[in-house]
Amino acid sequence: MALTTQQLITWKQQSRPIIALTAWDYAFAQILDMAGVDIILVGDSLAMVALGYQTTLPVTLDEMLHHAAAVRRGVERALVVCDLPFLSYQESTSQAIRAAGRALKETGVQGVKLEGGHPAAVETVARLSDIGIPVMGHVGLTPQSVNRLGYRQQGTTEAEAERILLEAIALSEAGAFAIVLEHIPAKLARIITTKLDIPTIGIGAGSDCDGQVLVTADLLGLSEKQPPFAKSYVNLKEIITKAINNFSQEVREREFP
Numbered sequence: 001m002a003l004t005t006q007q008l009i010t011w012k013q014q015s016r017p018i019i020a021l022t023a024w025d026y027a028f029a030q031i032l033d034m035a036g037v038d039i040i041l042v043g044d045s046l047a048m049v050a051l052g053y054q055t056t057l058p059v060t061l062d063e064m065l066h067h068a069a070a071v072r073r074g075v076e077r078a079l080v081v082c083d084l085p086f087l088s089y090q091e092s093t094s095q096a097i098r099a100a101g102r103a104l105k106e107t108g109v110q111g112v113k114l115e116g117g118h119p120a121a122v123e124t125v126a127r128l129s130d131i132g133i134p135v136m137g138h139v140g141l142t143p144q145s146v147n148r149l150g151y152r153q154q155g156t157t158e159a160e161a162e163r164i165l166l167e168a169i170a171l172s173e174a175g176a177f178a179i180v181l182e183h184i185p186a187k188l189a190r191i192i193t194t195k196l197d198i199p200t201i202g203i204g205a206g207s208d209c210d211g212q213v214l215v216t217a218d219l220l221g222l223s224e225k226q227p228p229f230a231k232s233y234v235n236l237k238e239i240i241t242k243a244i245n246n247f248s249q250e251v252r253e254r255e256f257p
């Protein structure tokens, strides 16, 4: 049975931490799902970790849907959420409905995520939620705004912290089912988490969020560069390289097959 957004809210009420990770293909999605991850996010970070771009900006909606469909085929239990990529939803609410609608209809994901908590983003979340498309918000560091904000921690001044708090409240009131809090002070994340009835999913936002998300490539030691708040639990790049070197050596020495 696939998880529902309502289940996430129940877990928040029960203080049961929510586990979220990103995926970009069928094989990883299957592993994450079988390991019991609750939310599998087809994040637009796949632009960097799967497609070799420098930022998330170049990835297109068609590319995201291609990866989302592969991920969805590998998942039975987790809630699968697909990022709406840069410029696939900011132009107008109709553009956002078309993009989010394609994600649900063409890939089978159960929700979409979009960045920002400014009034236009809030209006989009309200419209999508009204027509039955579950939306996850994302405030704090929003990588699609890298050219304006860089990758620095957000919410470090009182004014910025107040703005982010108000954005999170507005997104929640608009109907978002959860909100990613990225790279903000732990104290601010704690305040937002306490104020909202919907779950907060932190990344670089301290341990008091209702759940945590990491880019799976960072967790596995596969990324070229990773943010200061990420943690690698294994160096898969080293392990894979060793396996390939062993294979190459056995082929050169005609030991394999």
Ligand code: KIV
Pocket: 022, 041, 042, 043, 044, 045, 046, 083, 180, 203, 213, 214, 215
């Ligand atoms: O694109 C992504 O992977 C994300 C996570 C960092 C939350 O948005």
